[in-house]
Amino acid sequence: MLDAQAPEESAAGEPSAVPEAGSAGREALRGQGRIFEVFRQERKGQPFQHAGTVDAPDERFAEIYAREQYGRRQESVALWVVPREAVTEIDEFPDEFEMKYRRVDGYSIKARLHEARERAGTLDMAPGGDAAA
Amino acid sequence: MSKRTDLLLAMADDELILGWRNSEWTGIAPFLEEDVAFSSIAQNEIGHARALYELAAAELGTTADELAFDREPEEYRSAPLVELRRLEWARTIARHWLYETADQIRLHALKASDDEAIAGLAAKMDREEAYHRIHAEMWVDRLLATEEGGARLNDAVDELWPYALGVLDDELRPELRARVEERLGRKLPEVAPVPRGVHEAELQDLWNEMTVVRRSAPPGSQW
Numbered sequence: 001m002l003d004a005q006a007p008e009e010s011a012a013g014e015p016s017a018v019p020e021a022g023s024a025g026r027e028a029l030r031g032q033g034r035i036f037e038v039f040r041q042e043r044k045g046q047p048f049q050h051a052g053t054v055d056a057p058d059e060r061f062a063e064i065y066a067r068e069q070y071g072r073r074q075e076s077v078a079l080w081v082v083p084r085e086a087v088t089e090i091d092e093f094p095d096e097f098e099m100k101y102r103r104v105d106g107y108s109i110k111a112r113l114h115e116a117r118e119r120a121g122t123l124d125m126a127p128g129g130d131a132a133a
Numbered sequence: 134m135s136k137r138t139d140l141l142l143a144m145a146d147d148e149l150i151l152g153w154r155n156s157e158w159t160g161i162a163p164f165l166e167e168d169v170a171f172s173s174i175a176q177n178e179i180g181h182a183r184a185l186y187e188l189a190a191a192e193l194g195t196t197a198d199e200l201a202f203d204r205e206p207e208e209y210r211s212a213p214l215v216e217l218r219r220l221e222w223a224r225t226i227a228r229h230w231l232y233e234t235a236d237q238i239r240l241h242a243l244k245a246s247d248d249e250a251i252a253g254l255a256a257k258m259d260r261e262e263a264y265h266r267i268h269a270e271m272w273v274d275r276l277l278a279t280e281e282g283g284a285r286l287n288d289a290v291d292e293l294w295p296y297a298l299g300v301l302d303d304e305l306r307p308e309l310r311a312r313v314e315e316r317l318g319r320k321l322p323e324v325a326p327v328p329r330g331v332h333e334a335e336l337q338d339l340w341n342e343m344t345v346v347r348r349s350a351p352p353g354s355q356w
Contacts, residue, residue: 068170
């Protein structure tokens with residue numbers, strides 16, 4: 001995207017040392033190409049968790065860089081290395097009607113239980129001493 | 134000094150000095166990810182050196198630290214290939230690749246050794262060196278993919294070729310030649326190897342820096 005308007009952008013404060021407008025030129029200059037998301041598994045059977053990213057020219061470099069950054073201290077038994085563009089992000093969740101009953105954790109009855117115990121004067125009999133609730 | 138100790142020290146010194154040279158890229162590599170990866174590889178080499186020194190130290194009745202840091206520069210058994218200071222990326226990659234290729238041939242021979250300790254350590258090192266080789270091969274591909282990169286790599290290989298031959302004993306050299314020629318798709322000149330035993334001038338500067346802390350402390354200091 002930057003490449004299309006490289007000359008104007010240079011004038012607008014881009015470092016003027018950028019040699020060629022072509023993307024290959026920029027890539028070579030920065031020595032990087034794509035962002036890869038790295039997930040690591042700490043022990044066999046455990047879920048993979050996001051570890052961070054590597055910035056690499058291609059998959060082969062990404063694999064080596066991920067190995068060196070997230071695996072060399074025996075902190076992982078396996079890694080997933082995924083090009084960022086392969087990840088679909090969903091970040092909009094409309095909840096116009098506050099349909100909390102659909103949540104897997106169900107209704108929150110903690111506050112209502114507390115009120116009921118207060119009314120009945122049995123607050124101190126609650127399991128584990130409900131005083132903090 | 135036994136032939137065994139001599140072999141262990143030659144390999145250990147190669148790994149220590151190359152690790153040291155490669156670590157000179159820490160903080161100034163072409164880009165950050167490569168900086169991390171190359172520094173990590175450098176550290177692995179120094180780790181290999183330590184394991185090799187320990188085997189030699191057990192035989193000589195000394196310690197790995199004393200072998201690594203308390204000898205005079207001329208006592209090192211490193212190959213001149215690893216001593217050269219070539220802070221230029223194509224040469225660094227050429228040396229890295231030539232060394233890893235030679236080292237693989239050497240380790241392969243040692244894995245078949247009757248000496249269990251040496252064969253075991255060679256196998257262990259080889260499992261880690263495998264990733265150094267992947268890294269080196271990947272860069273060779275990357276440089277060969279463009280005209281300028283290919284020209285620079287080939288020039289660097291030409292310059293370093295006599296040194297690369299010097300890493301190995303006579304009987305292993307033909308295999309190194311065959312592999313390098315096949316990879317580059319061309320014949321390499323018949324040249325006299327630059328053997329172990331003579332040192333490059335740059336080793337003195339490296340040694341001065343490498344041992345400066347060690348030499349600054351009174352003998353027998355505990356760290």
